[in-house]
Amino acid sequence: MAADAVSGALAEASPAGARGPAEPLAKIDVDDLSVYYGETKALDRIAIRIPANQVTAFIGPSGCGKSTFLRTLNRMNDIVPGVRVSGTVSIDGQDIFAPETDPVELRRRVGMVFQQSNPFPKSVFENVAYGLRVNGLTRSRVELEDRVESSLKAAALWEEVRDRLRDSALTLSGGQQQRLCIARALAVQPEVLLMDEPASALDPIATQRIEELVYQLKRDYTIVIVTHNLQQAARVSDWTAFFWLGKLVECNRTSRLFTAPTEKLTEGYVTGRFG
Numbered sequence: 001m002a003a004d005a006v007s008g009a010l011a012e013a014s015p016a017g018a019r020g021p022a023e024p025l026a027k028i029d030v031d032d033l034s035v036y037y038g039e040t041k042a043l044d045r046i047a048i049r050i051p052a053n054q055v056t057a058f059i060g061p062s063g064c065g066k067s068t069f070l071r072t073l074n075r076m077n078d079i080v081p082g083v084r085v086s087g088t089v090s091i092d093g094q095d096i097f098a099p100e101t102d103p104v105e106l107r108r109r110v111g112m113v114f115q116q117s118n119p120f121p122k123s124v125f126e127n128v129a130y131g132l133r134v135n136g137l138t139r140s141r142v143e144l145e146d147r148v149e150s151s152l153k154a155a156a157l158w159e160e161v162r163d164r165l166r167d168s169a170l171t172l173s174g175g176q177q178q179r180l181c182i183a184r185a186l187a188v189q190p191e192v193l194l195m196d197e198p199a200s201a202l203d204p205i206a207t208q209r210i211e212e213l214v215y216q217l218k219r220d221y222t223i224v225i226v227t228h229n230l231q232q233a234a235r236v237s238d239w240t241a242f243f244w245l246g247k248l249v250e251c252n253r254t255s256r257l258f259t260a261p262t263e264k265l266t267e268g269y270v271t272g273r274f275g
């Protein structure tokens with residue numbers, strides 16, 4: 001598709017307005033959200049509802065704003081100089097930009113896992129215990145040990161590290177380190193888990209374990225995952241949102257988005273005609 005045809009289709013496809021599931025219950029409700037880096041508009045009037053206890057995948061070509069959107073959801077962008085945000089994001093009805101919202105507490109509720117696993121140069125145990133200690137979330141050593149164990153179990157890592165808790169986290173494999181980072185994020189009992197290409201640095205077997213884990217975790221968490229891998233989005237997500245040049249073109253059930261998308265632009269992207 002020629003660039004002019006793409007922008008024409010985009011203008012048609014993307015008037016501001018609520019998109020995505022009307023049901024089931026939305027955990028995150030975004031309306032008319034724009035994000036600027038200085039003069040650059042990275043996100044343009046996004047409206048989407050992200051349902052609770054489901055996996056929502058963000059797809060789209062490089063630079064279309066997926067990571068910016070993900071980082072907006074727990075206000076990680078606050079620390080980037082020159083960022084300006086307009087519009088609303090509410091989680092369980094609470095406006096995340098309201099003056100009474102504490103960004104530190106927001107980031108506890110909305111955890112994040114990055115593309116490159118980033119364990120601290122500390123033991124396996126201390127990596128998971130860290131957030132519990134700094135937030136004062138446990139009252140005794142026994143409780144701390146229980147929470148570390150349950151977090152490692154939830155991240156499907158316990159069996160592999162139960163005898164290595166005192167070893168440096170840096171001695172684990174790449175896939176284990178990524179699951180450790182997931183355990184660290186889960187330890188503080190978030191409600192939402194944001195994952196920015198969590199498997200893109202991993203081999204196929206480690207990737208499969210992360211995908212299985214994502215599938216299991218949605219029982220307890222609302223998950224939003226950015227991926228460049230369309231097959232991965234199709235495998236792990238219930239809903240898929242397709243972004244293009246800072247706009248949300250379409251959010252639909254994943255099965256629908258990949259087989260019978262509403263927008264021509266989505267069809268062109270998922271069939272590999274451009275992007």
Ligand SMILES: Nc1ncnc2c1ncn2[C@@H]1O[C@H](COP(=O)(O)OP(=O)(O)OP(=O)(O)O)[C@@H](O)[C@H]1O
Nearest residue numbers: 037040042060061062063064065066067068069080
């Ligand atoms: N810290 C920043 N300062 C200035 N501009 C930025 C910054 N971060 C992102 N951008 C710009 O915002 C736009 C969206 O970038 P973003 O990283 O959100 O896209 P993306 O879809 O996640 O891309 P990728 O798939 O390559 O990670 C791009 O034009 C990018 O150059």
